Amino acid sequence: MMKKRKHPIQIVFNTIPIDHAATRAAVEERLEEVRQYRQIGFIRQEAVITASYEPKFHGPTNAISKPTETIAIRNVDKEAELREKSELLDKAMSKLSSPQKEVIERSFLDNEGEYDFISCGEMGISDRTYRRIKASAIQILAAAMRLEVVVLDEEMESCEHSVG
Numbered sequence: 001m002m003k004k005r006k007h008p009i010q011i012v013f014n015t016i017p018i019d020h021a022a023t024r025a026a027v028e029e030r031l032e033e034v035r036q037y038r039q040i041g042f043i044r045q046e047a048v049i050t051a052s053y054e055p056k057f058h059g060p061t062n063a064i065s066k067p068t069e070t071i072a073i074r075n076v077d078k079e080a081e082l083r084e085k086s087e088l089l090d091k092a093m094s095k096l097s098s099p100q101k102e103v104i105e106r107s108f109l110d111n112e113g114e115y116d117f118i119s120c121g122e123m124g125i126s127d128r129t130y131r132r133i134k135a136s137a138i139q140i141l142a143a144a145m146r147l148e149v150v151v152l153d154e155e156m157e158s159c160e161h162s163v164g
Contacts, residue, residue: 001044009141017150019149020139023142024142026142028108031109088145089141096141103130104148107134
């Protein structure tokens with residue numbers, strides 16, 4: 001049986017120790033954030049100003065409070081951040097094969113929220129193949145969106161000491 005050759009990029013990137021569980025969680029969190037943004041849009045925070053008729057006795061702080069300005073800046077920045085995340089996801093999705101795209105869209109981005117076993121039945125593939133495609137797609141998305149969580153040296157040293 002012939003073994004599949006690794007791509008040169010895989011050889012280089014496989015030298016970096018990656019925490020796969022944390023990376024998967026980061027990608028799933030980003031996909032959920034983008035899904036909500038695309039379905040609902042951005043929900044703006046509004047300033048609530050209630051007049052208080054009681055005097056506030058405190059020393060001069062020389063600090064100026066601008067709650068409306070702070071909220072306006074946050075709204076603009078957060079909406080731009082979500083738009084950038086959505087565009088980055090679109091670019092990352094373009095790097096996936098068509099089965100990988102379909103799996104990610106069905107698992108994370110569709111409104112319906114189907115279970116994986118239903119999706120793999122509709123796609124005509126086994127559950128194991130579906131999970132394999134999903135894992136490889138998440139790995140590619142993590143690299144493309146720079147969400148990979150690298151294992152720190154201290155964690156690796158503690159793992160080596162506990163093993164040996």
